Amino acid sequence: MTADFDLAAIGRGLAFKGALGNVDTALDATDAIVITAAPGTGKTTLVPPLVANRVEGRVIVTQPRRVAARAAARRLASLDNSNLGDRVGFTVRGERSMTDETRIEMVTPGVLLRRLMDDPGLTDVGAVILDEVHERAIDTDLLIGLLGEVRQLRDDIVVVAMSATVDAERFAAVLGDSDPAPIVSHDSVAHPLDIRWAPPPGDRMDERGVTPGFLRHVAQVAVDAHGHEPDTDILVFAPGAREVSVIAMHLRDDVRDADVLELHGQAPVREQDRAVSERGAGQQTRIIVATSIAESSLTVPGVSIVVDSCLSRVPMYDSGRGMSGLVTVSTPRASAVQRAGRAARLGPGTVIRCVDERTFAAAPAFGTPEMLSTDLTDAALLLACWGAPRGEGLRLPDALPATAVARAETALQALGAVDAQGKATALGHKLARIPADPRLARALLDGAELVGSRVAAEVVAAVNDDIRADDADLDATLRALRDGRHPQHRSWSREVDRFTRLAGRANGSTRADSVGLIVALAFPDRIARRVADGVFQLASGTRAGVAGELAGGEWLAVADITRATSRVAAGTGAVIRSAAALDEESALVAAKHLTTDRIEATFTDGRVVARREKRVGAIVRSSVPVSVKAGVETEAAVRRALQARGLDLFEWAESAVALRSRLALLHRVIGEPWPSMSDDALLARLDEWLAPEMSALAAGKSVSKIDLTSALRRLLPWPEAVAFDELVPERLRVASGAMIRVQYSLHDDVNPSAVVAVKLQECFGMLESPRVAGGRVPVIFHLLSPGGHPLAVTADLASFWAGPYAQVRAETRGRYLKHPWPEDPYTAVATAKTNRRLAAEKGD
Structure with missing residues (x-):
């Protein structure tokens, strides 16, 4: 039997050694616990061997990054x-x-996720320790579920979640029974920590990203710190690998008596190992420039000064442009506190923040969980293969966002990886076992x-590992990788x-655009065509800019695109970071499901103008005018135009507006079976009332010739339509015998009404105000002077004659002496005639 780990020897000098008794006690009572302790206290070093001494089987420890997993294993083996x-x-x-005898295995969460696909019971594993759960990496969140x-x-497996922050209650609730x-x-x-502020003279970021001036400022802050304490190791935090390299370059130019090292996922393994190892006797002091990888998941020994750019790079999905990318943001204050703690791990330390206190206070308190902000395609496939589509039934730290899950499921259905119910297909299970984005798989x-297994594997390996492409040229990057010139x-x-083995033996024919074809197969929605110098239209609808030799190409397959407003973006709001040349034939092969050949119609000067357009998604390959003929394609084009422009497309005659208003009033006050006249309702029932007119439009008829009055009458319900003119008459007879048009409220008026505008003298003797819609709506009378000017508004004629009429008579009859103004309107003759005309008629 393998000997136990010597915890006393391993834990010598580590602060967490004092907590091992509490961990033992907790594990005596349960098989799932949460451990929280500050970064650098030794929990990653001490908890795995403690657990290994208690359980049968291997202990799996997850670290969120590859460099952290390697470093943690190397350190524990050394101790x-x-x-x-x-x-x-x-x-x-x-x-x-x-080896087969390995007791403790450090892995990344992605490795364990795919291992679970093959071995859901984790055979021969006695415990799983999830480290750095507070980082809320999506793979770690999924593992918890x-x-x-x-x-x-x-019931014999132990699960431990370890966190560097106090948000332990969330994980305790999920892990508990x-x-x-x-x-x-x-x-x-807590050792004393001196906090200093070193704001830059200019902006940290502009439309192009992190400014060169700010990176130079961060480097200078580190140079000054080294000058004051030349025997002290310094840790510098930068947002990403590019910024790390730029800052390191400045430091190497300005500092001769220190070893400048880069620490990020793309740095050579040897340099990563040097950065996380103890500085040997007689070796130069070190200035280590790192990404957020050194916040909590890695311990950089010997550091007592931290220089913090207070910037971070996080994955983000841009739903507006349909693309994922890394976005530079202000570092959350909780992460900045962890960075600062690296300086005071073993004794008094100093953190120099390259912002002012107000900017620091304005940063968010905590970061956003990756699950809530990134593309979920890979996660959705893993969940489908596990048998929990969309995460249903799993206890996760946060529920998966429904919109992002639906978007991911749509992408997986297009790949053939899941069925309509979200369950994984045989192909889906196969893709899930390839350690890459499902689209790349x-x-x-x-x-x-x-193009052959080897070429396909070369491209997928480069894109999957996010290897930076100079001037965005993936073809050139592949040549450098093949020649051994790339780091x-x-x-x-x-x-x-590895990818070649997974692809199996296949001997496709190499072609000039092989790299672009593989990228296009993975991301057909990112196939792009040049629309101007350096500006490309993507099949997804996004436009993006690119510089260098790619700017003059005709077709591109885009592997990586990010939001930006730099000069390269050329006003598009996006920049292509990695792409390869593509020819049109390959574009059609890769995006055959996005290709269309159809008639597109637009209304110009009131008439359908048709063009035959061949497209790849939003990319127009060709567009030629065609004669307008009635048919399936042209009618479909008319429908699209109607849906896009709505009913405002038509010229509404007065009779059509009136009919629509009458129907709308009945729908509002009576309801069914009288139909709704809203735009949405009419557009939803186009086939019921507008089909002949749409056919006529598709055949080239002008919209000005379309009779919407007759079309709307098709919506009259039968047999109720027999009473339509009685319920909402077009005209109303007044006391003078005249038939006056009724003005009904417009279709979108929430207060239905019926109005009659008539000369006051024509209503003498009308004691009862009429009503419409079966007595439900009173008619409102706008009583006019003989000259047509408004005198009064009433829905109760009897009350008007009894009261306000006397005042109206007194104020108005002097201006209209030729017209009758009787004191008794009840018995007066209703007329539109003058007094002289009335007298003449009596004389006759």
Whole structure:
């Protein structure tokens, strides 16, 4: 039997050693616990061997990044005085150091997720420790949900979640059964931390991203700090690998007596190892420039000064442009506190923040969980393969956002990876076992048949690992990788070998645009065509800019695109970061499901103008005018135009407006079967009332010739339509015998009304005000002077004659002496004639 780990020797000098008894006690009572302690206290080093001493089987420890998994394994093996890969090993994408005797295995969450697809019961595993759960990486969040179901299958597996922050209650609630899982907290001695502020003279960011001036400022702050304390190691935080490289370049130019190292996921493994190792006796002090990787998941020993740019790069999905990308944001204050804590891990330290206090206070308190802000296609496929489509039934730290899940499921259905119910297909299970985005996995399999397994694997390996392309030229980057001139050649080569094996043996024919074809197979919606110098239209509808040699190409397959407003974006709001040349034939092969050949119609000067357009998504390949003839295509074009422009497309005659108003009043006051006259309702029933007119439009008839009055009459309900003119008459007879037009309220008026505008003298003797709609709506009389000017408004004629009439008579009859103004309107003759005309008629 393998000897236990010597916790006393391993934990020598580590603060978390004092909490091991509490961890033991908690594990005696339950098989799921949450541990919270500050970064650098030793929980990642001490908890795995403690758990390994308690359980049968291997202990799996997840680290959110590959470099952290390698470093944690290497450090624990060193403290255990064993060779890496013997008792302690690691497995990350493309690299493994393990034996059958390995007791503790450090892995990335993605490795464990795919292992669960093959072995849902985690055979031979005694415990899983999820480290850095506070970072809220999507893979870690998913593991919490899946491991909850594993624990229902197995009552002997231990699950531990470890966090560097105090948000432990959330994870305790998810991991617990009927009650929350116990929390073991460890408060280490807080060494004094001197906080300084070094705001830049200019902006940190502009429309192009992080400004060169700000990066120079961060480097200068580190140079000054080194000048004051030349024997102290310094840790500099930058938002991304590019900024790390720029700051490191400035430091190497300005500092000769320090070793400047880069620490990020794309840095050579040897340099990563040097950055996270103890500085040996006689070695130069170090200035380590790192991304957020060093916030909590990695310990950089010997550091007592931190220089913080207070910027971070986070994944974000842009729903408006339909693209994912990394976005630079202000570092959340909680993360900035963790960064600062790296300086005071072992003694007094200093943090220099390259912002002012007001800017720091305006930053968000916490970061957004990756699950709520990024593309969920890969996660949705894994959940479908697990048997929990859309995460249904899983206890997750946060519910998956419904809109993002639906978008991911649509993408997976297009790949053939899930069915209409969201369940994984046989192809979906196959794609899930390929450690890449499902779209890249599908491109690997399909592309191998077209260009050969090796070429397809080379492209997928480069895109999947987000290898930066100079001037966005992926073809040039692939040439550098193949020739060994690219710094990531070795890691890329390992990935290529692995993807080649997964693709199987296929000997497609190499073609000039092989790289572009594979990218296009993965992301057909990102196929792009040039519309101006340096500006490309993507099949998705987005426009983006690109510089360099790619700017003059005709077709591109875009591997990576990001939001930006730099000069390169050329006003589009997006920049192509990686792409390869493509020819039109390959574009049609890759995007055959997006290709259309149809008649497009527009209304110009009131008439249908048709063009035959061939498209790839939003890209117009050709557009030629065609004669307008009635048919399926032209009628479909008319429908699209109607849906786009609505009923305002037509010229509404007065009779059509009147009929619509009458029908609308009946719908409002009576309801069914009288139909709604709203725009939405009419557009939804086009086939019931407008079909002949749409056919006429499709045949070239002008909209000015369309009779909407006759069309609307098709919506009259039968047999109720027999009473239509009685319920809402077009004209109303007044006392003079005249038939006066009734003005009904417009179709969208929420207060239905019927109005008659008539000369006051024509209503003498009318004692009862008429009503319409079966007596439900009183007619409102606008009583006019003989000259047609308004005198009074009433819905109760009897009350008007009894009261206001006398005042109206007194004020008005002097101006209209030729017309009758009787004192008794009840018995007077209703007329539109003058007094002389009336007298003449009596004389006759």
